[in-house]
Amino acid sequence: xxxxxxxxxxQHHVALLALFVALGGTALALDRNGVKSRHIAPGxxxxxDTNDRLRLKCPGGTRxxxxxxxxxxxxxxxxxxxARDDCxxxxxRLPSATELRLFRHERGVTLADQPGPVGEWSSDTDVDGSxxxxxxxxxxxxxxxxxxxxxxGYRCVARAKx
Numbered sequence: 001x002x003x004x005x006x007x008x009x010x011q012h013h014v015a016l017l018a019l020f021v022a023l024g025g026t027a028l029a030l031d032r033n034g035v036k037s038r039h040i041a042p043g044x045x046x047x048x049d050t051n052d053r054l055r056l057k058c059p060g061g062t063r064x065x066x067x068x069x070x071x072x073x074x075x076x077x078x079x080x081x082x083a084r085d086d087c088x089x090x091x092x093r094l095p096s097a098t099e100l101r102l103f104r105h106e107r108g109v110t111l112a113d114q115p116g117p118v119g120e121w122s123s124d125t126d127v128d129g130s131x132x133x134x135x136x137x138x139x140x141x142x143x144x145x146x147x148x149x150x151x152x153g154y155r156c157v158a159r160a161k162x
Contacts, residue, residue: 056160065103069160070095074112074120074153080133083121083154092156094123097143099157100136111136112153119144121154 058069078086087093095103100122104111112120119135126134126145135146146152 069158071155077151080148087156097122097124097134
C-alpha cells in the first residue's frame with residue numbers, strides 16, 4: 001500500500017507541487033489582505049456604517065437606518081389610518097415595531113411625546129379581531145396596543161436609493 005502511494009507521488013510530483021504552491025499562495029494572499037473577526041472590536045461595525053460603502057442616499061429629513069431611511073422627527077399626532085395613509089401617499093410606509101424598537105436606541109432619537117401613553121404608531125397590527133395597532137412606548141421601554149382612533153405621533157420610512 002505504501003509503495004503504491006510512493007509511486008503515485010513520484011509519478012505526479014510536478015502536478016502535486018504546482019497544486020500545493022497554488023493553494024498555498026492563495027491562502028497566504030487571503031491571510032495577508034483579509035480582515036478577520038479578531039481584528040474588529042465588538043460593536044464597532046453597524047449596519048448604518050454600510051450606507052457610505054453602498055452609496056445609498058436618503059431623502060431630506062430622514063436618517064439611514066437598517067436599510068431604510070427613517071424620518072428624524074415624529075409627525076403630529078394622527079389616528080392610525082391617517083398616519084398610514086399619509087406615509088403611503090408619499091410612497092413611504094410606517095416603520096415596523098422592530099424598526100422603532102431598535103431606532104429609538106440610536107443617538108439623538110426620541111420617540112414622540114404627548115399626553116397619555118408615550119409612543120409612535122408602527123405598521124404592526126393585532127389580528128385577533130380587535131381594531132388595535134402597536135404603539136412603541138419610549139419612556140417605559142415596552143409596547144402597548146392602542147385603538148386605531150387614538151392619535152399618536154408617527155414617522156415614515158422611505159427607501160434608500162442609489
